[in-house]
Amino acid sequence: MAQLWGGRFTKETDKEVYSFNASINFDKRLIDVDIMGSIAHVKMLCKQNIVSETEKESIINGLNSILSDVKEGKLLITEEYEDVHSFVEANLIDRIGDAGKKLHTGRSRNDQVALDMRLYSRDYVTKTKALLITLLSEINEVMKANIDTYMPGFTHLQKAQPITLAHHFGAYFEMFRRDVLRLDDIYERMNYCPLGAGALAGTTYPLDREFVAEQLSFYGPTLNSMDSVSDRDYLIEYLSALSIIMMHLSRFCEEIIIWNSNEYRFVEIDDTFSTGSSIMPQKKNPDIAELVRGKTGRVYGALTSLLTTMKGIPLAYNKDMQEDKEVSFDAFDTVNNCIHLFTGMIATMKFNNEIMEKSAMNGFTNATDAADYLVKKGMPFRDAHSVIGRLVLYCIENNKAIHELKILELKSICDMFDMDVYDAISLETCVEKRLTTGGPSRDAMSKEIEANDKFLNKYLD
Numbered sequence: 001m002a003q004l005w006g007g008r009f010t011k012e013t014d015k016e017v018y019s020f021n022a023s024i025n026f027d028k029r030l031i032d033v034d035i036m037g038s039i040a041h042v043k044m045l046c047k048q049n050i051v052s053e054t055e056k057e058s059i060i061n062g063l064n065s066i067l068s069d070v071k072e073g074k075l076l077i078t079e080e081y082e083d084v085h086s087f088v089e090a091n092l093i094d095r096i097g098d099a100g101k102k103l104h105t106g107r108s109r110n111d112q113v114a115l116d117m118r119l120y121s122r123d124y125v126t127k128t129k130a131l132l133i134t135l136l137s138e139i140n141e142v143m144k145a146n147i148d149t150y151m152p153g154f155t156h157l158q159k160a161q162p163i164t165l166a167h168h169f170g171a172y173f174e175m176f177r178r179d180v181l182r183l184d185d186i187y188e189r190m191n192y193c194p195l196g197a198g199a200l201a202g203t204t205y206p207l208d209r210e211f212v213a214e215q216l217s218f219y220g221p222t223l224n225s226m227d228s229v230s231d232r233d234y235l236i237e238y239l240s241a242l243s244i245i246m247m248h249l250s251r252f253c254e255e256i257i258i259w260n261s262n263e264y265r266f267v268e269i270d271d272t273f274s275t276g277s278s279i280m281p282q283k284k285n286p287d288i289a290e291l292v293r294g295k296t297g298r299v300y301g302a303l304t305s306l307l308t309t310m311k312g313i314p315l316a317y318n319k320d321m322q323e324d325k326e327v328s329f330d331a332f333d334t335v336n337n338c339i340h341l342f343t344g345m346i347a348t349m350k351f352n353n354e355i356m357e358k359s360a361m362n363g364f365t366n367a368t369d370a371a372d373y374l375v376k377k378g379m380p381f382r383d384a385h386s387v388i389g390r391l392v393l394y395c396i397e398n399n400k401a402i403h404e405l406k407i408l409e410l411k412s413i414c415d416m417f418d419m420d421v422y423d424a425i426s427l428e429t430c431v432e433k434r435l436t437t438g439g440p441s442r443d444a445m446s447k448e449i450e451a452n453d454k455f456l457n458k459y460l461d
């Protein structure tokens with residue numbers, strides 16, 4: 001047990017208590033940012049004449065040597081230390097002696113861990129965003145290639161009106177685009193440096209917090225020292241954004257699972273992204289989509305967990321906050337992995353355009369357009385709705401689609417039908433005449449794709 005405290009204790013910590021309290025097993029992944037923060041801190045201490053130039057050099061060299069030894073596997077981060085901060089400090093003192101004992105001047109582990117978590121989360125926000133941009137590019141490619149691929153659009157999972165595959169994917173483009181914007185927004189709020197807040201009430205040393213913030217590419221220091229050490233809002237916001245991303249991915253996966261089923265066959269997931277059954281030789285299962293859908297639960301869990309952890313904590317730091325790490329790290333990894341694999345899955349997926357188009361032709365997806373046809377001939381919409389309702393019933397009884405009816409059959413239901421009805425309710429008309437902004441027509445979709453390109457270019461530059 002190598003700990004940073006002990007002076008005021010007369011007995012050793014109980015072994016089980018020590019390991020219950022320790023966080024080294026999971027906070028060891030903060031080593032890079034912990035050392036980065038310490039280097040910024042010691043540079044500032046030197047600038048403020050709190051440590052000498054020689055001490056600063058020796059501390060920085062010591063810290064860098066610890067980091068490279070850990071990376072090369074020469075130095076192991078073991079459970080002998082309470083947390084990553086103790087590990088680094090103890091090893092520093094071992095390596096450079098007394099100068100190492102000055103690193104923690106004007107600092108507490110409370111503001112140190114607050115800094116580490118911000119640096120670490122900030123990096124992940126950037127990674128998540130980059131992965132989303134790759135996914136968005138892939139979605140936009142599918143859109144470009146499928147602007148004329150007709151398929152049924154659904155409500156209540158019942159065929160509703162015809163759309164295109166580009167239009168369907170375009171909906172997900174919007175969702176993930178908002179996710180990117182949400183991350184941008186979160187980054188803006190999280191990018192302030194808590195170091196210098198001390199344990200809770202700042203410090204009497206003449207620290208230059210602006211200097212530290214600038215070195216670590218923060219917009220500036222956080223404003224209130226009590227809040228600095230006890231704020232985990234930025235993590236909660238990030239976990240919320242991650243939960244929303246997973247909700248979007250999960251919906252998309254659900255659709256892909258349905259579309260990949262034998263009943264639909266709209267798409268075929270590539271062999272490289274599918275798995276088999278140990279008993280049923282014919283099976284090719286959409287496990288990746290199912291797992292992404294399934295993992296949504298644990299990401300929501302992380303958000304709920306941290307919200308609950310934080311809800312009853314009085315100011316300022318309390319050890320409860322150590323519980324922010326495992327759930328957050330798990331959520332960071334899970335989501336980034338899911339976005340990455342999901343992107344690969346849709347990039348390799350085959351679309352069965354003919355099947356989709358055929359499916360759009362039946363199920364009365366042109367019923368609204370048939371009603372609109374009568375409206376254009378002068379009938380009030382509510383009456384037209386009722387006429388087409390009867391027409392659909394007639395079709396069901398005679399096992400035909402609306403466009404398969406003879407003109408006399410149509411006229412027997414309503415004499416306002418003329419030969420031009422066939423063109424008015426064709427699949428192409430149903431889609432291409434929907435010119436409203438955001439609609440499925442080629443014209444509207446081309447504009448949407450153009451806007452998507454513009455959005456992506458901003459991020460790809």
Ligand code: ARG
Pocket residue numbers: 023027083109110113317319321322323325
């Ligand atoms: N392992 C702790 C955490 O993750 C570091 C801060 C410890 N501070 C303290 N006063 N015990 O929150």
